[in-house]
Amino acid sequence: MKTAVGRQIVVTLGDVEPGLVTGHLPPDVRFVADPGPEDLRGAAGAIVRADALVDTAMLDRMPNLRVLARTGVGVERVDVAEATRRGIAVVVTPGAGTHAVAEGALAMILHLVKRLGVTTECVARGRWSERGTITLGDLEGATIGIVGYGRIGRRVGHLARAFGMTVLAHDPYLTQPEDGDGDGRAELVGLAELRSRSQVVTLHLPLTPQTHHLVDSAFLAAMPVGSILVNCGRGGLLDLDAAAHALADGRLAGLGLDVFDPEPPTHHPVFDHAGVVLSPHLMGLSAGATRATFTAAAQGVADVLAGRRPAALANPMPVQEEQ
Structure with missing residues (x-):
């Protein structure tokens, strides 16, 4: 919809820094970072943060909406089916945070394998004499199992190989080796084989009814004793109570969590374990990734409003130029 002076309105749902998007929107757009009911x-367009809920009630409040751009790839808080029914394009920004999330997963793995929390305490608390009791692990020669082998999973595999790790991958959408890693250095395996062979497992799947609590007590029981598990995918992929038990009995030596269910999470006993490292869903929000994500979201909105097909849609559909 255009205003009386012919300017289209683009709003934000969630916290968006205007300076990161306004330069990528058309000059005839009025950008509103803190929209009221009239806005x-x-x-005509909305840039939507991950924590914003776009359900039927919210869509009812935006009857002229043509496009919403989600900063990221997860659309579990967006009613995509209803948006599609109303002819609203749902833009996603799949590539913007790829490297940042992959680096975050490796950072958590390194922290846990090298036991940086324990070594920090050893020095900071004056317990230098205990250094001989601390055993550090190695990435070289270890096997990493990547569950979810899309953009982020492949980047994790690339980084892991640089550390000399053997890379296994499982993805329900990949069935042939040629569908996986282009250089053939990741072995695509079944989930049971991956969890039994991997000293490190990292999760990069979307959350669906089929993947909810994919990592449960049975999954963890099949992993080697002393394994490391990192979740930078979605909080619901992991049964946190099962992870707490696996930490207590030594099946897991370390757990890294960037995502939770719900967010923000209520306190869980697992948070207090010495072998746990936590992040408030920030690994995909490095300075560079944030700029890239907002740029991609704004460009997606601009494309749809101009009648162009954006780079990535969660609901592929015709995009028609406004008359």
């Missing part, structure tokens, strides 16, 4: 009613 929502007139909005």
